[in-house]
Amino acid sequence: MSERPTIVLFTRDLRVHDHPALAAAVREGGPVVPLFVLDRAVMDRSARNRLSYLDDALRDLRERLRRLGGDLIVRSGETVAETLKVAAATGAARVHMSADVSALAFRRAAKLRRAAADQRVEVAEFPGVTVVPPGEAVPVGGDHYKVFTPYWRAWQARRWRTPEQAPKRLELPPGLDAGTIPQRLADSGSGPLSPRRQQGGEGEARRRMGRWLDDDCADYEHTHDDLAADATSRLSAALRFGCLSPLELALAARKRPACAPFVRQLAWRDFHHQVCAAFPGLARRDYRERDIAWRVDDSAFAAWREGRTGVPVVDAGMRQLLDEGFMHNRARLITAAFLTKRLRVHWKDGGDHFHAVLCDGDIADNYGNWQWVGGTGNDTRPDRSFNVLRQSRRFDPDGAYIRRHVPELAGVEGADVHTPWRRRRPVPGYPPPLLDSTG
Template sequence: MAPERWLFWHRRDLRLADNLGLAAAAAATPAVTGLYVLDPAIVADPLMAPARAWFLCESLRELAARWRAAGSRLLILRGDPAALVPLAAQAAGAAVVAWNREVEPYGRERDRQVAAALRGQGTRVLVDWDQLLVAPEAIRTGAGEPYRVYGPFLRNWRGQVEGRAARGAGSAGSLEPVAAPSGLLDLDPGALQGERASLWEALPRLDAMPSAEELGFSFSGADLCPCRPGEAAALSQLQAFADGGVNGGPLTAYEPGRNLPGEAGTSGLSAALSFGTLSPRQAWAAAREARALARSTEALTSIGVWEQELAWREFYQQALFHFPELADGPYRPQWRHFPWEDDPVRLRAWEEGLTGLPIIDAAMRQLNESGWMHNRCRMIVASYLVKDLIIDWRHGERAFMVRLVDGDLAANNGGWQWSASSGMDPRPLRIFNPSTQAAKFDPEATYIRRWLPELAHVATADLISGDIAPLERRGHPAPIVSHKIQQARFKALYAALPRG
């Protein structure tokens, strides 16, 4: 008797290795077919960045090849998942459709619709968490509430993660990554008969994953982007970053290397974690291995800081899961009344990297050309937009989403609300001085010169301060605002906000 056919529906888990939903499917039956639905609601979204379209398309090309190597196939459809996933299940004769859960409001509602349609036609559904080390429902305060502050969240989260990491491989809830499935049994479309054959022919199948250009996106920054698409590249980058803790890889110098945009001190894995070409368990396992081999206090500190960054990622995701209204506005209610000035000329200057402050303009140049920006610079440019230009943080959030290769609703929204002081942060009025930040984290102006080569001749001190003589600017604009004046103005507007 032929084994039961299952479908595994990929979304933000574009890999075969350590994919918990796929592993569960492969443990139940070798007859597993992969499915990806190119959803117009995502691909045609005005916020879809060309860099993300590139990363998605290239990752899916590799994923399809991996499915073939495992013995089966990745079925790629184009259309509405609510209609196509149930139709694909009928055509394939699938008894079960499995997938991994999501935190974003759109994805959760889409999944509810798909699950209802599948159950309505008699197809079973298997869903669980994969993109988080600790599920949102499993981490609560002592009062049973979701966490609103990172510090207490981190302590609870780390305790749970380390407890699970101590369990042996194969134990329930273990964090040990699982191998990719192999020896799968492919679906033979030629053997389909009757209604199933007709349904199969009716599926809007793509014989091959189109390129980003074929989908209407133009991205010329692939060579500049540190995030590399595909499962193989993600694992290679993780290995190079973690380096086993032996040869002094970037992970063992992550603190302070992570804050120096002129150096290659970060992992470059943000897009891999967002798209799921890498699992958080693989990232955690690499950190654990590096910790076991580390031989200095500095290395151990650096590894711990990177683990905290993984926790920040999960904090923002659990926040969006429990408070989906964060996607639409500020967490702190008084910010709904802030009198933003929203000068469109200043906003455009910020977006185009023409504010006259070299550290701001270099960061925006990096974003516009590579589809990525160093995290320290994300904080600097966000603070500048909100608290120097006095522009609503949501304009910045949108500007990032239409450009970032790692644009992730939870992380991007969380980061912008942190910078704007409108989010879950016990220190609500944080203001960065751009020149002070540049002096501290790019003291030789290495990063500034990299992205603003037209100003490479300018003295380092002037590049950091932005106080550049007109002739030295060679067409680059003078600062459009004074930080000292704008900081005072912002504080006065904040002080006048209604409380309560």
């Protein structure tokens, strides 16, 4: 065996289809060591819902790699140290990984490059987390686009790379202990474990993608804001964990003209990732400093988290989040605007709560969108007004979404479901609104 092995360090790219780092390792010609490190420093602060999804995804990935003649090598410990231990044990010459944009990902990659150089191990990063990698579409004289519309034009004009085929065969170095995936990863981490959370893994993600593209994507423009219809793709967690290639999804959707509005949403995802790549502090500090008088109101914030604000559409969204580890895209906007624009609670508090519960919690998308709503991000109109009741009546006109997620209101008829406090008799068990005016 002349060729030295190549390690493919999986992070949030848990698939075999269109995986550039994996495909390049196979082309090297030697054994390939697919590696995932259960890093306690990351897992202990991860949402339990995401750890449940990760559990599914790792088991699915291991099975797929075994069918190819390989395996998923699993180690527990600090990512860089464990990666280099495997490199030393196998004589690996290279580590391949997908480039990512969070501050943690930047630190991890830089640390790995420094430590690997001491062992004469090469580290190479590859695309795969976005459709267009951050840095490939940049404005003249700048490092990233700060406004979406010009980015959208540049994104469309880019020549996208060709997706990589899944490997046909893998070879592991002999004598390598594969390690075990612990039972019930979700027992670690933090936050609630939602009873109706989504199943993870590439197999489920690809089935969901096929159904979405064949059956529902063509209606996306007309139904994506309909709260009760629940007509969004539900592919966000698959993209967050890389169980789906965003490029493969975008190319498949772009072949269907009616799916153009959905493709635009994938561009929004890339937009936030290129912002985060240029501004890694996106989750911690204002992208654009604003003179906003934020309030600290622990009781109101708790009521918002629990879906007990007395504003039905807000409570429906927050309870869906707790129940499913997911929230409809329009409900995310409504609940975030209510917290930041009406209660004047800091966007970071809301973003942190979402990140603690969402299966699809992604640093770039979650905090990029929270800053957009809160007025400190990439919105060109940071002071735009937002009427929650108007949103409720427009996007849930029959109140079906509200009744689905707020059982106290299941028996409230007609338009009263949007404003139950205006009824002569209070609804048993449902609180009055936090604010005198809920416009």
